[in-house]
Amino acid sequence: MKFWISSLSLLAFFFVLTLLGVNEYFFFAGFVVLQFIVLATAWNILGGYAGYVNFGVPAFLAVGAYSAVVLFKAISAPIVVQILGGGVMAGLLGLGVGLLTLKLRGIFFSIATVAVVFILETCVNNWRYVGGATGLQLTRPEGLWLFSTYTRFLFFMMSLLALIAVATARYVQTSYLGRGLRAVRDSEEAAECSGVPTLKLKLIACTVSGALMGVAGAPMPMYLSFVEPTSIFNLSYAISALGMPIIGGTSHWVGPLIGAIVLATVQQVVTVTISSELNVLVLGVLLIVFVIAAPDGIIGLFKKWKRFSK
């Protein structure tokens, strides 16, 4: 109950912000931070709870984005339909990838997900309808409903999606599904022997996680008014979506949230003040430092500090 009250009031606060005369750039950068919250949370459902490392984040993101593009181009669908379509398609991809590869051990699964990224990128590069390798320019509508600009509207949309993603992860963690996935992470054989339907649980996790990533990608073409394969299929999304939960802490739904807020904000600042290459470097170095020195992430450090100060 506390969770819902605080998150809904946060959402209401964001809504009020979009109506005020806050600088447009705040919403532009805020959208990216919120998008990373969705991505990190989605990654954690499979990666953190079940221990299956997905390197294929850009593939799911791009399926969401390109589904939105097709829906927009074919029937000029409104953004809500685009997001739903992107989520469904990416969920289906998640299910497909799961069916094909979830019987594989750790690294094989990860490598297979990298393969999906490159195969889809090549397909999109050769697909004229969505602009091929050169990309496609999109004209986005003016302001919508109560919002004075489209960026503000997308910012609010993304905060809603972030709330949905975090709520989903929270539900998964506390439900039967989350307990089953944790059992899978600790020992797949033992889980299977104790009657946990491991394959079914993993498929559900893969689908949910994929769908959420697709949902995060769907508003991107409208956000940039442009869509192009090289930037959207960029493996940097994979390192961010994996680095943020690991740095925040993978065992609890708060971990990816903290990781995404802290790192995405830092990245936005670094991108603006220094360079966009450097923000990947910062993330990479932090990831390695945390993996070596603080395997339970920021929430692990926090717990230790609390125990220490008692």
Place this chain on the structure above:
Amino acid sequence: MISLDLLFEAVIFGVLLGSFYAAVSLGLSVAFGLLDVPYVAHPALLVLGAYCIYLLGTLGLDPIVSGILLMPVFFILGILIYRIYYETFEKRGSDTDVRGLAFFFGLAFIIEVCLILVFGVDQRTVRASYIGSSLEIGEYRLPYRMLVAFAIAITLTVALTQYFSKTFTGRAIKAVGQDQEALRLMGADPVKIKQLAFGIATAINALAGAMLVIVGPVDPSMDRIYIGRTFCVVVLAGLGSMSGTLVAGLVLGITESVVLMTLGASWAPAVSFGLLLVMLGVRPQGLFGR
């Protein structure tokens, strides 16, 4: 329909290309195939090697010579990487999968970004007498750069096969992946053996990096596509088989070359990843799997 002549040319080129792919995958075949280390940073180290060769090349050194000179440096680098991996993941035991993968993936990105920061995103090439000219046999033209890579690839594969089957340490490396305890009982320290193997795997990358920059221009983001090529070869080969690696490299090289000729260059990147995905889905133990 393409003519038989063109197809034949594609196959010839594929054989040369394939042996090159096999050679750049040998290190991964040792580190991942034999030792079970999720060495996703392998292609990044390959590109790092290529850039070191490029740097030495600006001083006027021949790429192959600098490749050989660089091998001891990479050997030590490999040992260092393995020490960190061992101390932080293998020794602690728990959750090696997620964190080990994240570690190597992060390492790959750090190498890539550092290369971008130092050299920029432009393509780099080296100069040598055998780059740019071709051997002409009848109507066929075989570029010398591919022939040089082919020769190094065959030499490396034969040398490694011999090393793993004839010498004590070579056999110990093969054994350590199968049964560490048994190896300990035979009086060899598994950690030291693994460290040595990892050093060798990384040292090969110095020479393989030289081949990479001989075969074509390099850029910092090249490691991404080579994740597909090297893992495709290693999985196709069946983990840890050196001669299998050569055959798998040839399969990939010929397929890629034929696709290049029939469908065009824009489809080529999907070949290795597609082959890898099919292999993982259908027969994850590889063509020559144990």
